[in-house]
Amino acid sequence: xxxxxxxxxxxxxxxxxxxEKCYDQLFVHWDLxxxxxxxxxxxxxxxxxxxxxxxxxxxxxxxxILGAKSAEGLSLQSVMLELVALxxxxxxxxxxxxxxxxxxxxxxxTLQTITICFLVMHYRGETVKGVAxxxxxxxxxxxxxxxxxPLAVVTMLQASNVPAVVVGKLLQAATNYRNGHTGxxxxxxxxxxxxxxxxxxxxxxxxxGDPLMAGVFVVSSLCNGLIAAQVLFYWNARPPHKQKKEQ
Numbered sequence: 001x002x003x004x005x006x007x008x009x010x011x012x013x014x015x016x017x018x019x020e021k022c023y024d025q026l027f028v029h030w031d032l033x034x035x036x037x038x039x040x041x042x043x044x045x046x047x048x049x050x051x052x053x054x055x056x057x058x059x060x061x062x063x064x065i066l067g068a069k070s071a072e073g074l075s076l077q078s079v080m081l082e083l084v085a086l087x088x089x090x091x092x093x094x095x096x097x098x099x100x101x102x103x104x105x106x107x108x109x110t111l112q113t114i115t116i117c118f119l120v121m122h123y124r125g126e127t128v129k130g131v132a133x134x135x136x137x138x139x140x141x142x143x144x145x146x147x148x149x150p151l152a153v154v155t156m157l158q159a160s161n162v163p164a165v166v167v168g169k170l171l172q173a174a175t176n177y178r179n180g181h182t183g184x185x186x187x188x189x190x191x192x193x194x195x196x197x198x199x200x201x202x203x204x205x206x207x208x209g210d211p212l213m214a215g216v217f218v219v220s221s222l223c224n225g226l227i228a229a230q231v232l233f234y235w236n237a238r239p240p241h242k243q244k245k246e247q
Contacts, residue, residue: 073183081168
């Protein structure tokens with residue numbers, strides 16, 4: 001019975017969280033302070049946790065827009081630039097065969113972000129434009145994932161993530177500052193994005209060793225931190241029309 005339990009435990013951990021040599025090091029030889037293997041376990045665990053959490057990260061934002069039937073306070077340009085950055089990460093990671101645990105959340109965030117893009121256009125009365133945008137994005141994504149697209153183009157797209165992230169978040173920050181509130185921006189989504197990008201700095205270094213990936217997450221963390229700080233600063237601020245209704 002003990003042997004069966006050990007076998008099941010090993011199948012759960014290897015190779016999802018640990019290579020076999022690290023499993024042996026930690027759980028056969030009981031070298032629980034083996035730093036390289038502990039780093040792998042922590043990185044894989046964090047990575048899979050981030051991927052799982054990404055399924056829900058932007059749902060509060062989507063539900064908040066749907067509930068209010070408004071996308072007030074959201075910068076469409078900022079959301080689109082974030083979509084560009086996420087798409088670049090997905091395509092670059094697939095092209096380089098990085099482990100899914102090191103980038104999987106970008107795929108789920110991409111799907112949620114494109115949904116937000118459409119909702120912003122829809123509630124601005126531009127539904128047809130939103131549908132056309134979805135179609136154009138799908139065609140572009142298929143082209144980027146095609147073997148015909150040179151790796152140099154994919155790498156350049158990933159490198160463009162840094163300015164895309166910076167400009168996109170600064171546009172949202174400027175919108176918040178100009179409005180004097182964060183509108184329909186979801187605090188839950190903002191803080192989850194901030195925490196996730198911080199954790200990704202470690203996992204990208206550990207799992208990919210790619211300085212470009214790590215650099216993107218460093219910049220993303222700084223920018224997400226700025227938006228998170230604004231959410232706290234404008235916590236009690238409300239849009240003017242809501243204040244009028246209460247008076």
